[in-house]
Amino acid sequence: MNPPKPSLELLRGLTDENVLRALMAHDRLTRAEIATRTGISKPTVSESVQRLEEAGLVADTGERTTGRGRVGSYYALSPRLGTALVASITPHGVVAEAVDALGRTHGRVRTDLGADAGQEAAGRALAAAAEELKGRVGGPLRLAVVSAADPVDRATGRLVHLPDAPFLVGALDPPSVLADAVTGPVLVDNDVNWAARAEYEHGCAQGVDDFVYLHLGEGLGCAVVSDGVVRRGHRGLVGEIAHLCTAGPDGQAMAFTEVFAALGLRRPASTAVDVPKLLEVLEGRDAGADRVRAALARAVGGVLSAAVSLADPETVVVGGTWGAHPRMITAVEEHFRRTPRPVPLGAAVLTLPELTGARARAVDEFRSLVVRSARPAAHG
Amino acid sequence: MNPPKPSLELLRGLTDENVLRALMAHDRLTRAEIATRTGISKPTVSESVQRLEEAGLVADTGERTTGRGRVGSYYALSPRLGTALVASITPHGVVAEAVDALGRTHGRVRTDLGADAGQEAAGRALAAAAEELKGRVGGPLRLAVVSAADPVDRATGRLVHLPDAPFLVGALDPPSVLADAVTGPVLVDNDVNWAARAEYEHGCAQGVDDFVYLHLGEGLGCAVVSDGVVRRGHRGLVGEIAHLCTAGPDGQAMAFTEVFAALGLRRPASTAVDVPKLLEVLEGRDAGADRVRAALARAVGGVLSAAVSLADPETVVVGGTWGAHPRMITAVEEHFRRTPRPVPLGAAVLTLPELTGARARAVDEFRSLVVRSARPAAHG
DNA sequence: TCCTTTGGTGAGGACTCCTAACTTGAAATG
DNA sequence: CATTTCAAGTTAGGAGTCCTCACCAAAGGA
Incomplete structure (x- = not known):
């Protein structure tokens, strides 16, 4: 609401922050290098480094520059941090x-x-x-x-x-x-x-500020990235889609998790998806497998219609043990492409994301x- | 990513900003009043006011203080802004x-x-x-x-x-x-x-950082407020819920807008909701009206299941010509209360929000x- | 009339950042 | 081996910003 009060202390803190951030981006730098990288003058950087060294945040590594000119000292973040x-x-x-x-x-x-x-x-x-x-x-x-x-x-x-x-x-x-x-x-x-954060920073949604990450594994979940940040909602339960109303195998409306019960794809005495069985179906070649794949695609399509309506993603990334399976991606995409508001679909690419x-x-x-x-x- | 470079100009700009914000919160202030309100010293405020007056952003109103002590000059934002x-x-x-x-x-x-x-x-x-x-x-x-x-x-x-x-x-x-x-x-x-922003700032969702505003009128829409900001998504189409998959009158899955077609509640030759007809049904007392109300509550319930799953709101606010109707609110709430993740429901309160x-x-x-x-x- | 009260100004100090010149010491050069 | 070159770091001085403190000015109350 209110802007910060101007003070010389604020200015000094800003200098220190510039120096520290420079040392976070490059593991060791001389004071002169810090000055050129930050655009702050050499004397000011020298003062700041001295302050930070006294505070125990920065330490002389003992290493020295080699080459022409005066020998410089390399500084780095203190290992005691x-x-x-x-x-x-x-x-x-x-x-x-x-x-x-x-x-x-x-x-x-x-x-x-x-x-x-x-x-x-x-x-x-x-x-x-x-x-x-x-x-x-x-x-x-x-x-x-x-x-x-x-x-x-x-x-x-x-x-x-x-x-x-x-x-x-x-x-x-x-x-x-x-x-x-x-x-x-x-x-x-x-x-x-x-x-989702990993895919945003290093994966297949790099720099995409608005996307949805759908995770289909033993559990069913998704993440909503909006304006470049993973949104968590009031209690932190954004993406808990087990009860999202979607289309069941015969076209009736039901909760997402119920679809797996209806298809016999739940683990016994549990609400977790029976992944081995599901993967077996995904690979199957008979008419029954076709029917199950179509039902899954339709159910996932209902979830995606909700994601598109409520998050307006630029892309949808699908991950999870069976979600990222090529045949699953293909089936979902084929269904999704024919909906009124399709969005590019991609498979998650990272391991241990x-x-x-x-x-x-x-x-x-x-x-x-x-x-x-x-x-x-x-x-x- | 990088902190701002420290400079005396930045400091001066901060002083000016403090002075301007003070004059935005109170239409006229003397320099001494600005100093006490901002916590900045009198001489510094005086300098800043002079700068801003020369820049044409602030103007002497001509009004003077009355009462004990020296007569002070009231300053205000320039009308030429x-x-x-x-x-x-x-x-x-x-x-x-x-x-x-x-x-x-x-x-x-x-x-x-x-x-x-x-x-x-x-x-x-x-x-x-x-x-x-x-x-x-x-x-x-x-x-x-x-x-x-x-x-x-x-x-x-x-x-x-x-x-x-x-x-x-x-x-x-x-x-x-x-x-x-x-x-x-x-x-x-x-x-x-x-x-939604209006309800967040002055209405029934005041200070609620995560909520969903559902608008049910001629058009069907909603707004998602997450971490205190209305989220718009990639193209700005967050909340366009016409095609969201929900439950139809007989339990089959269908797009939200199709529910109104199935119930005969669309305007002729249009996809807009026939609001007069719908309101008539809401007021109705026969069995047919009961059936339609139940179907609407169920369809809205499907939309809310999606909103809860993907936005995790603290509350849901319902507005729009027929959405805020007491009988509609009651019907939806009764249905919603029995779902696995109910959330408090409220009617929008503002006019011309x-x-x-x-x-x-x-x-x-x-x-x-x-x-x-x-x-x-x-x-x- | 004198005192109190309050807005505004001036002087001086502390501090921060900058530029410019200088020092330092090792490598390159002849 | 003496000299030059070069880059790191320091010193000196100046500009600018904010602050405290003291002071001035003028109106109201005693």
């Missing part, structure tokens, strides 16, 4: 990494979980992975970004069990599980949203944490 | 206003259009209204914000005719129609989006235009 934790939790296991402010990965821990490991095991694995990484990188974990294969409450970061949706990871509260290992905030979101997206967010968040820590007096 | 045009175009006519940077309305013009006036008449009425207002306020129209009762292309501001959707206002290109009367940018969006929303945007936009004009050298 610590790292950020990135973790992905799926029913199959936990993968965790530590990343620094330059976006470099400093370690990776992987824990496989048995089929019915339960949420306690997942929580323990996450906490253990964090401790392991903390020890390995030898510095504090300043924040964490967690991906979970379930809906996440936006306000608390806890996993949410919605009616008639599979609860793959189970009740888990990452912020409290990680409270001991991580000194700062713990950001949690579901894997589909992180995957949720980790990529979470990592990108962790780096962003860690960087602004570091920049903020350079201005202790800023209260706005 | 001009005004912003706000206009709403519906099939029934054109309403236009001029607003200044303080948010005060300076004139209102209303032109009724005959039932089949056509788009040329609408365009002429809009241009005439703009000229009339320009003459009446005696200054330039620096920008325009237009509401139109049809989908609007986000990139060009032109109206779009979607298949099987009524084209109420018709082909119209507000930016070119207003090019002569308005010196600056012309922002166009559809009435539903503006209405699209004008209110467009006016709010016009004031915002005009204010930042004025602030920008105080920093001629800012290139970022």
Whole structure:
């Protein structure tokens, strides 16, 4: 609402931020290089570097320039800044990494979980992975970004069990599980949203500010990217499409998840999609397989009509264990092309996309944490 | 990506912005009052006021303080800043206003259009209204914000005719129609989006950062507010729900607009909803009316399931000629309450909401235009 | 008439950024 | 090996911005 109050302190903070951002983009720079990169004069940069060195944010690497001219000192972000934790939790296991402010990965821990490991095991694995990484990188974990294969409450970061949706990871509260290992905030979101971010930054939706990412796997979900940001909605449940009203096998209206029940494609005693069986059908050659493929295409088409109406995407990206299957893409596209408002359709291209997206967010968040820590007096 | 470069010019610009924003919030202030309101020191404010007066943005009103102490001079935004045009175009006519940077309305013009006036008449009425207002306020129209009762292309501001959707206002290109009367940018969006903004700022969704506004009138539309902003999507067609797949009268899946065809509630030779007939049914007491009401509630319920899945709203606001009808609200709520993810439902409360929303945007936009004009050298 | 009160101005200081010139020390050059 | 070249970094000085503090001016109240 109100513009910031002008002050010389604000100006100095801006100089420090420029210097820090330069050192986040290039791992080591001399003061003269920082000056040319930022466009700030050499004396001002020198002052700022001195301030930041005293504050412990920047350190002389000990390396020196070689070549003609005076020997220069290379500076870099202090290794004592610590790292950020990135973790992905799926029913199959936990993968965790530590990343620094330059976006470099400093370690990776992987824990496989048995089929019915339960949420306690997942929580323990996450906490253990964090401790392991903390020890390995030898510095504090300043924040964490967690991906979970379930809906996440936006306000608390806890996993949410919605009616008639599979609860793959189970009740888990990452912020409290990680409270001991991580000194700062713990950001949690579901894997589909992180995957969408990854496709936006490095994948097939690069630079597309408005798109929808449809995830079709054991669970059914999607992500909505609007104006370049993954939108989460009030509770963080954007994209939980299990109950979206769509067309069933015989043309009757039903919830998306019910379509799989009607087609006999649910896992026994569960609301999760029976992926092996579904893939078998996708490959099938008989008339029954044709009928199921058509029914799936029609059901997905109903979901897409909703996505087009409510998100107006430039493209739709389809991912997930069976969603990205070529025959599925073809079937959906063929159906979708004949609707009143078709949109280009593409298959997701990244592997482990949720980790990529979470990592990108962790780096962003860690960087602004570091920049903020350079201005202790800023209260706005 | 990169923080702004620190410079003394930036600091000065910030002071000027603080002074201007203070004068936008209170129509006349002395320099001492500006200093206390902004928290900036008196000498600095004095310098800034002098600069802004020389630049023609601020003017001595000639009024003087009364009471104890030295007589102070009241300053205000210069009347030569001009005004912003706000206009709403519906099939029934054109309403236009001029607003200044303080948010005060300076004139209102209303032109009724005959039932089949056509788009040329609408365009002429809009241009005439703009000229009339320009003459009446005696200054330039620096920008325009237009509401139109049809989908609007986000990139060009032109109206779009979607298949099987009524084209109420018709082909119209507000930016070119207003090019002569308005010196600056012309922002166009559809009435539903503006209405949602109005309900967000002054209506029943005040401060609710994530909600969906459903408009049920001759046309069918909705607005999605996410993180406090009306989202428009890639082409500006968020909320064009005519083809959203929902449940028909007998439970079969069909496009939302087709439900009205199936119920005989479309206007002859058109895809617009026959509102008088629908209202008659809403009031009806026989079994047929019950059946139609149930069918409408079910169809709207399907749309809401999509809205909940893809936007995760905190509340849903229903407006429009028949959508806000008490019996409609009741019927929809009764149905919606029994779904897996119900959300509080409310009726829209504002009259002429699209004008209110467009006016709010016009004031915002005009204010930042004025602030920008105080920093001629800012290139970022 | 004198005191109080308040808007506005002036002087001076602290601070930030910049340009320009200078210092430094190693590599290139002869 | 002496000299030149070159680039990193420092120093000096100046311009500009904001602030505090003191002061002035003028109207109202005592």
